[in-house]
Structure formats: structure tokens, C-alpha cells
Amino acid sequence: MNTVSTRNPARPARPTGADAAATPAARRAREQAALREKILAAARDLFVRQGYEAVSMRRIAEAIEYTPPAIYTHFRDKSELMRELCRRDFETLAARFLRLRRVHDPVERILRAGLAYIAFAVEHPNHYRLMFMSPPPCEAEPDSECLRGIGDPEQDGYAFLNFSVADAITQGRFRPEFRDAEFVSQVLWAGVHGLASLLITHRDDPLINWHGVEKLSRGMCESLLRGMLTDPRSLDPRTRKAPKPKGAAS
Amino acid sequence: MNTVSTRNPARPARPTGADAAATPAARRAREQAALREKILAAARDLFVRQGYEAVSMRRIAEAIEYTPPAIYTHFRDKSELMRELCRRDFETLAARFLRLRRVHDPVERILRAGLAYIAFAVEHPNHYRLMFMSPPPCEAEPDSECLRGIGDPEQDGYAFLNFSVADAITQGRFRPEFRDAEFVSQVLWAGVHGLASLLITHRDDPLINWHGVEKLSRGMCESLLRGMLTDPRSLDPRTRKAPKPKGAAS
DNA sequence: AAGATACGCTAACACTGTTAAGACGATGAA
DNA sequence: TTCATCGTCTTAACAGTGTTAGCGTATCTT
Numbered sequence: 242m243n244t245v246s247t248r249n250p251a252r253p254a255r256p257t258g259a260d261a262a263a264t265p266a267a268r269r270a271r272e273q274a275a276l277r278e279k280i281l282a283a284a285r286d287l288f289v290r291q292g293y294e295a296v297s298m299r300r301i302a303e304a305i306e307y308t309p310p311a312i313y314t315h316f317r318d319k320s321e322l323m324r325e326l327c328r329r330d331f332e333t334l335a336a337r338f339l340r341l342r343r344v345h346d347p348v349e350r351i352l353r354a355g356l357a358y359i360a361f362a363v364e365h366p367n368h369y370r371l372m373f374m375s376p377p378p379c380e381a382e383p384d385s386e387c388l389r390g391i392g393d394p395e396q397d398g399y400a401f402l403n404f405s406v407a408d409a410i411t412q413g414r415f416r417p418e419f420r421d422a423e424f425v426s427q428v429l430w431a432g433v434h435g436l437a438s439l440l441i442t443h444r445d446d447p448l449i450n451w452h453g454v455e456k457l458s459r460g461m462c463e464s465l466l467r468g469m470l471t472d473p474r475s476l477d478p479r480t481r482k483a484p485k486p487k488g489a490a491s
Numbered sequence: 492m493n494t495v496s497t498r499n500p501a502r503p504a505r506p507t508g509a510d511a512a513a514t515p516a517a518r519r520a521r522e523q524a525a526l527r528e529k530i531l532a533a534a535r536d537l538f539v540r541q542g543y544e545a546v547s548m549r550r551i552a553e554a555i556e557y558t559p560p561a562i563y564t565h566f567r568d569k570s571e572l573m574r575e576l577c578r579r580d581f582e583t584l585a586a587r588f589l590r591l592r593r594v595h596d597p598v599e600r601i602l603r604a605g606l607a608y609i610a611f612a613v614e615h616p617n618h619y620r621l622m623f624m625s626p627p628p629c630e631a632e633p634d635s636e637c638l639r640g641i642g643d644p645e646q647d648g649y650a651f652l653n654f655s656v657a658d659a660i661t662q663g664r665f666r667p668e669f670r671d672a673e674f675v676s677q678v679l680w681a682g683v684h685g686l687a688s689l690l691i692t693h694r695d696d697p698l699i700n701w702h703g704v705e706k707l708s709r710g711m712c713e714s715l716l717r718g719m720l721t722d723p724r725s726l727d728p729r730t731r732k733a734p735k736p737k738g739a740a741s
Numbered sequence: 742a743a744g745a746t747a748c749g750c751t752a753a754c755a756c757t758g759t760t761a762a763g764a765c766g767a768t769g770a771a
Numbered sequence: 772t773t774c775a776t777c778g779t780c781t782t783a784a785c786a787g788t789g790t791t792a793g794c795g796t797a798t799c800t801t
Contacts, residue, residue: 519778562782
């Protein structure tokens with residue numbers, strides 16, 4: 242509560258900078274942005290707790306103490322609200338992937354990306370649900386906003402995976418049947434997506450005695466990779482440094 | 492159209508059997524069952540074409556030329572309508588699984604079950620979506636109708652997989668890390684579910700150049716199994732009969 | 742102080758799933 | 772044949788949804 246103070250009397254210092262004018266218009270722009278953030282915060286809270294479908298615009302409006310139409314001055318419709326939330330969370334995912342660029346070994350990079358992907362999905366189930374478990378929001382509109390705002394995060398993750406797989410393939414790490422980077426990427430992605438989505442929708446199912454997320458994630462990623470690699474031992478940390486018995490160069 | 496003729500004058504032969512009484516009550520029971528089937532047929536058609544959420548009860552009523560409340564004489568609510576459709580389709584899936592009981596080799600049985608599972612999901616995307624990609628319809632009601640009608644088909648498939656995995660484990664086919672049948676089943680299920688659900692939601696995504704369903708299915712199932720098996724060669728049809736290099740049989 | 746402007750609210754529309762109450766025809770009995 | 776009964780379908784409505792048009796009003800500019 243009280244996420245953003247729109248009119249804070251305890252902040253008399255006016256910037257009076259060149260760009261940041263202290264005009265009423267600037268203040269209104271700030272207030273507008275603050276309300277936008279307030280809407281997003283309330284919507285995120287409700288969506289995460291109750292799911293997208295179960296939350297109505299009237300409930301969101303109630304939470305921020307405005308009337309429903311006020312939301313529509315900031316967001317075209319309900320889905321755009323959720324898309325904005327997704328966009329931000331997938332920046333988090335993209336950031337996690339980018340950190341993995343430092344991992345030199347492409348196979349280990351793929352493994353770690355898979356684990357990070359599943360961890361992200363379990364941490365943000367409702368956003369993951371909307372991003373990957375629902376039909377794409379744009380059907381046949383190839384405008385920039387659609388392809389850049391929605392396609393990019395997914396494109397990023399997929400491209401990252403694709404690149405790493407191609408890297409490993411050129412190193413001869415994959416078996417002959419798995420020389421197509423896109424094919425390998427699709428199977429790997431499907432594997433982690435399956436575990437993620439299954440955990441999201443059926444984790445509380447009393448009929449299934451789920452093992453730990455960490456153990457399942459490792460089981461999925463390592464099994465898939467081991468089944469595709471030329472030398473499965475290169476997954477084991479103890480033998481990773483020597484993928485080729487002949488060449489002693491790491 | 493005209494799926495069931497309720498009043499067929501071209502069928503004068505009355506059974507007059509012991510149970511099948513030719514009373515008006517029996518005729519009404521027939522008509523009632525016929526209308527129920529008509530509702531189910533129309534709902535299936537609409538659901539499969541447009542998806543569960545996009546189809547309203549009024550549209551279903553329109554399709555069968557009745558008013559919406561007429562549907563509620565036969566089904567408690569919209570979800571029960573879909574559940575009945577799912578129940579029937581998952582009998583199909585269970586039947587496909589049962590056919591695989593004749594496969595002696597447990598690993599090959601697991602492989603074929605995975606392929607059949609994905610094929611089923613691709614053939615019945617909307618029913619698969621409701622069965623495995625939505626939250627379970629019953630939250631905390633352990634009544635028989637719920638656990639038997641909904642839990643069983645899923646339980647069947649999962650139990651079938653679990654049994655086959657346990658079978659293979661006792662034969663020493665899985666690596667030491669994969670001696671827990673439930674754990675292995677969960678990873679395998681997640682893998683096929685991932686491919687199935689990804690194909691369902693993102694198959695038309697222009698950003699992804701999907702490989703063929705058959706190739707992806709084999710890639711997923713074979714990679715996972717190969718990564719878990721003690722002797723990966725036992726997946727290859729040519730070497731399957733000789734899992735142990737010592738025995739030169741066959 | 743007067744006019745312009747932008748913002749949020751009231752009310753409404755077209756939907757949704759679902760239900761209560763009534764009409765109407767067929768059924769069985771007198 | 773006449774009448775009461777019963778079951779089935781329809782009409783009308785309720786409570787909710789996302790979304791939009793139009794109106795005040797409160798603020799800013801001049």
C-alpha cells in the first residue's frame with residue numbers, strides 16, 4: 242500500500258534542471274506515470290494471487306481506489322495491462338540468460354539456461370502461464386509494437402538457446418542425429434517448458450507425488466542433453482574438462 | 492446435421508423386449524438421450540473449432556436450435572459439458588495405451604506410449620488443453636464422481652507409464668541415478684507434455700520454424716530415454732535384442 | 742477573472758453463465 | 772372424451788464481465 246506518493250509535501254527541492262521542468266505539466270506527467278505504476282502494481286498483485294481470468298477490471302479499480310474507466314486512460318484493454326507486466330518480467334528472464342553468456346562451455350550454458358528457465362517459471366507462474374501457455378496475443382498483425390514487444394523476449398530466449406546449441410554443434414558435442422540447431426533447440430525448449438507448465442498446473446494435484454523442483458529440473462535437462470551428446474561424460478563436472486581423451490587442451 | 496432422428500416413422504419394428512419397453516416413457520428417455528448427444532456433438536464441434544472460452548452456452552443452444560436453459564436439463568454447467576467430452580476422448584487415449592500392453596520390452600513400450608501421447612494431443616488439441624493445460628476442475632472435493640471421472644484417465648496414463656518404468660528398472664535398464672520409478676515417470680511425462688503443449692499453443696507462431704511432429708516426438712522420447720538408460724544402444728532397433736555385449740544371442 | 746483542457750466519474754451497452762417461474766403439449770386416469 | 776398431472780422448453784431476469792460515450796469538475800493558461 243501507498244506505493245507511490247503522488248503529492249509529497251516533504252519533497253520541496255525542485256530540480257529546476259534544463260529538461261526536468263518544474264511546471265504543472267511536468268507534475269501531471271509524474272502523477273500520470275505514478276498512477277500507471279499503481280495500476281500495474283495492483284494488477285500484478287491480483288493476477289499473481291488469483292490468476293488473470295479471475296481478476297476483473299472492477300477489482301483492480303477497487304484496489305487502487307479509482308473507477309474502472311480510469312484504467313483505460315493508461316491501458317488500451319485488460320490484455321495490454323497483462324502484456325506490460327509480462328514484458329517486465331521477461332526482462333528479468335532475459336537478464337538471467339545474459340548472465341550465462343559468461344559460461345564458456347556451451348553445453349553447460351545450455352544446462353544452466355534450462356535450470357534458470359524452469360526456476361523462473363516456478364517463481365512467476367501466472368506470468369509464465371500468460372506468456373507461454375496461452376495462444377499468442379497477436380494473430381496476424383505484423384506491426385512493430387506486436388513483434389517487438391511480444392516476440393522479442395521469447396525470441397531472445399529462443400535465440401540464446403539456438404546460438405548455444407549451434408556453438409556446441411560446431412564443437413562436435415552433439416551426436417550425428419542432432420546436428421540441426423533449431424531441431425535440438427525445439428526439443429530442449431519443449432522439455433523445460435513441459436516440466437515448468439506441468440508444475441504450474443498440477444503441482445497441487447494430490448494424485449501425483451511430485452519430486453523436488455531442483456531434482457526434476459536437473460533430471461530433465463541432464464537426461465535430454467546426455468541423450469543428445471556425443472560424449473555424455475562431458476556433462477559430469479569431474480570429467481567435463483576432458484571431453485576428448487586424446488587432446489589434453491581444456 | 493440431423494445426427495439423431497427422434498421420431499423416425501421408417502422404424503416400425505418395436506422391440507417389445509423384456510427390458511426395452513415400448514412405452515412413451517421409454518421413448519421420452521430415448522429422446523432425452525438423443526438431445527443430450529446432440530448437445531455434446533454441437534459443443535464438441537464448437538469447442539474444437541473455437542476453443543472452450545470463446546464458445547458461449549447461447550451459441551451452443553443456437554446450434555441445436557434450443558434455448559440456453561434447455562442445456563441445463565442435461566448438464567449442470569458449462570464445465571461439466573466439457574468434462575464429459577474430455578472423458579470420452581480420454582477413453583480413446585486409454586485405449587491406445589492399452590494396446591501397448593502387448594509390447595514386451597518395457598523401454599520400447601515407454602517410447603511408444605510417449606509417441607502415442609503426443610499424437611493424441613496434436614489430434615485433440617482443445618481437449619488436451621482442458622485436460623492437462625488447465626487447473627484441475629475439482630479443488631478439494633474428494634467425492635467419487637470427481638476422483639473417478641477426472642482423476643482416472645490421467646491416473647491411468649500415469650499409472651501405465653509408472654508401471655512400465657518400474658518394469659524397466661527391475662530389468663536394470665536405467666542408470667543408477669534413475670532408479671526411482673515415480674521420478675523417472677515425472678520427467679518423461681513432463682517431456683512429452685512439453686512438446687504436446689508447445690505444439691498446441693505455438694504451432695502457428697511465425698517466429699518458430701517447427702520441425703515435423705513425428706521427428707520432434709522421436710527426438711524428445713529417444714533423447715530422454717537414451718539419457719536415462721544404462722545401455723543407450725537398447726533403443727536402437729538393430730541392437731535392441733542384445734542389450735548385453737556378452738550374450739551373442741540374436 | 743475568464744476560457745481552455747485534461748482527467749476521472751456516471752451511466753450505459755453488449756456480452757457472459759446461470760436460474761426462477763411460467764406456458765404448453767403430451768400422458769395417464771376417470 | 773375430459774380432466775388433472777407431469778415433464779420439458781421458453782421467457783425473463785440476475786449478477787457479473789470488458790469496454791465506451793458523455794458529462795462535471797477541478798486544474799492550468801492567458
